Amino acid sequence: MTTKVAIFGVGLIGGSLGLCLKGKPGLTVVGHSPRPGSLNRMIERGVVDTATQSMEEAASDADFIFLCVPVGNLEEYLEKLYALPLKPGCIITDVGSTKASVAARARMLSKPGVHFIGGHPMAGSERSGVDAASTLLFENAYYVLTPSPDVPEEAYARLEKLLAYTRAQIVRVDPVMHDQIVGAISHLPHIIAVALVNQVCDYNGTNGLYRMLAAGGFRDITRIASSDPVIWRDILLSNREVLLSLLKDWNAEIGGFIGLLEHGDGAGIKQAFEKANLFRGELPERRKGAITSLFDLYIDVPDHPGIIGHIATELGVRHINLSNMQIIESREDVPGVLRLSFRQETEMERAKDHLNSLGYSVYV
Ligand SMILES: NC(=O)c1ccc[n+]([C@@H]2O[C@H](COP(=O)([O-])OP(=O)(O)OC[C@H]3O[C@@H](n4cnc5c(N)ncnc54)[C@H](O)[C@@H]3O)[C@@H](O)[C@H]2O)c1
Numbered sequence: 001m002t003t004k005v006a007i008f009g010v011g012l013i014g015g016s017l018g019l020c021l022k023g024k025p026g027l028t029v030v031g032h033s034p035r036p037g038s039l040n041r042m043i044e045r046g047v048v049d050t051a052t053q054s055m056e057e058a059a060s061d062a063d064f065i066f067l068c069v070p071v072g073n074l075e076e077y078l079e080k081l082y083a084l085p086l087k088p089g090c091i092i093t094d095v096g097s098t099k100a101s102v103a104a105r106a107r108m109l110s111k112p113g114v115h116f117i118g119g120h121p122m123a124g125s126e127r128s129g130v131d132a133a134s135t136l137l138f139e140n141a142y143y144v145l146t147p148s149p150d151v152p153e154e155a156y157a158r159l160e161k162l163l164a165y166t167r168a169q170i171v172r173v174d175p176v177m178h179d180q181i182v183g184a185i186s187h188l189p190h191i192i193a194v195a196l197v198n199q200v201c202d203y204n205g206t207n208g209l210y211r212m213l214a215a216g217g218f219r220d221i222t223r224i225a226s227s228d229p230v231i232w233r234d235i236l237l238s239n240r241e242v243l244l245s246l247l248k249d250w251n252a253e254i255g256g257f258i259g260l261l262e263h264g265d266g267a268g269i270k271q272a273f274e275k276a277n278l279f280r281g282e283l284p285e286r287r288k289g290a291i292t293s294l295f296d297l298y299i300d301v302p303d304h305p306g307i308i309g310h311i312a313t314e315l316g317v318r319h320i321n322l323s324n325m326q327i328i329e330s331r332e333d334v335p336g337v338l339r340l341s342f343r344q345e346t347e348m349e350r351a352k353d354h355l356n357s358l359g360y361s362v363y364v
């Protein structure tokens, strides 16, 4: 007997789940989208076995239903699903970046034999759409589940077992606490990144040197400012109360820096960096291999033709797999910096040794 998994909203997260589940023993994955163009793309991309525009068809007989649409559409989808005949024992879950509102809605909509278990994989990207989907996206990431107390352990265990295919680490959290914590470590940083980019964008309006000189530090802290505007509009509005309170704390934090600068308090500035260094150094290592690679090498490269091809060839003939290559700075007559990203630490070490032996200046 096959287990049917239905995915509503087959974009970055829905598509990545599809890639983790499709082809696994006894599983069949169906994707749903109201748009015919999206159906073709999810099939072409190979993230689902079948695709349908019909919600009824996708949900009918499904053992698991994953809602992977923007947060602002989750409640509407839940309502529509609860009005359909669903398979007894069916588990509905979602991947939304906020958990309290959808959990509250599901509690109001209860249906005998149907279990709602909120979910949130703590992995993603600034990219969106099914073309950005990746089998490795969730590997070694935390995957939060927020079951209400009335969800039977048997249902929770079934979902946990299915999610083992993502290779994520499951963690059970209360939905309100989830929104508080994820507000601070994900939603607030997105606001800060966008505000910073927009501040610099305004300065750049009168002097194009801002954009021209923006280098590693600015890029590192603002990558997430390129995230999808609709997805993030919905997340921020859904977690509005928490974010308003976090932004007040943020203002106080920035106010602290204003005070340190006004008083020329060097010891205080040093202390602030030391505290941040310590906490950041203790963050759990993310050993995934997908969209952002963890093992990066930096190489000073003279600005002359063919150099990048030479490095790529040298690694290629030694079967050292590169996952990404990026020129961080390139200016005429001045060495640029090339970033090479590897999925495996061993590959990075081999590349470092070899490029060193060729006389390149390489650092981690
Ligand atoms: N992007 C991330 O880093 C990330 C990480 C974890 C969780 N999430 C959550 O995952 C969910 C999906 O985000 P994503 O990054 O995969 O976005 P995405 O834009 O890549 O995918 C969203 C999918 O939903 C579809 N969709 C959009 N509006 C719809 C509507 N009204 N009806 C039906 N389908 C609709 C889109 O066509 C697309 O296939 C969101 O709830 C988001 O909060 C995102």
Ligand SMILES: O=C(O)C(=O)C[C@]1(C(=O)O)C=C[C@@H](O)C=C1
Pocket: 096, 097, 121, 122, 123, 124, 125, 126, 127, 185, 186, 187, 224, 227
């Ligand atoms: O890596 C990124 O680009 C992300 O934004 C991923 C990220 C995060 O903030 O960490 C974004 C939203 C999610 O709900 C979970 C993860």
